[in-house]
Amino acid sequence: MVIVHTATTELQKERENEKASVGFVPTMGNLHQGHISLLREALAHNSVVYFSIFVNPKQFGPKEDFNRYPRTLEDDLQLIRKMNEEFPSAKIVVYAPASPDEVFPEGYNQKVEVPGLSGILEGAIRPGHFEGVATVVHRLFEIVKPREAYFGLKDYQQFLVIRQMVKDLNLPIKITGMPIIRDHDGLALSSRNQYLNREERQEALTISRILNEIKQMIDGKKANLVKAQEYIREVLKDSRWNYLELLDGDSLSQDLTRAKKITLLGVFQLRTTRLLDNTQMEIA
């Protein structure tokens, strides 16, 4: 069964009558197999899954792509209904607010900050972005009251920000991170890939190629960290990279001396499209 609500009051009524605990997948829509992998995992562990489709204005800067962000609700619902066929006894409740006022009614003043993690990397380039993300996810948690929520590791910093928010606010919600789903040629799936023209789509393959090269240099071979850092300095001479950094996978600190796992985070920009990708490495 798939139920769609565009009004928050209706969704809340539905939620109040829910007997089972709820799994939750928040998205901005324009669904691809990355989003669907989160839904599949949620359905594998919960008989009731809430799935939100909301392009959150608070996480876009004034010069960013809020207005042109792809909105494809009918196609999205088709993909969701197809997933329901895989899990015929499940109940999927889609929350697709008709307007931002449904989520943030007039007078809603709450802001959620996650100091530290929010100010670096993506947060430094996009001031206010993670406050917007944390604020909407917190608000959606308040409405949906899930037991467990699913996020993609594709947006690794976002995943860490949400995990930290849940810890700081002591919310009784389990946060699960899911692996990056890629196209057949390695490019991480993203709604923003469709902004790329044919040449840019080719150029975009640089990201996963470089990430893989560095991962292979380091995986299990801590001694190669210095060599990898040198290689990264070379790579960064290509100005299409916004950043490419080896970081502590838990704190995103540049100090790797106590890191249990290392993450390599990169953003590659083609015209105005910023493509995020990352990979995780063991260093033991």
Ligand code: AMP
């Ligand atoms: P978005 O709609 O871009 O806000 O993404 C909604 C959720 O889907 C976030 O938790 C993302 O990290 C996740 N996601 C987006 N792309 C991918 C991908 N290629 N693989 C796995 N998860 C993804």
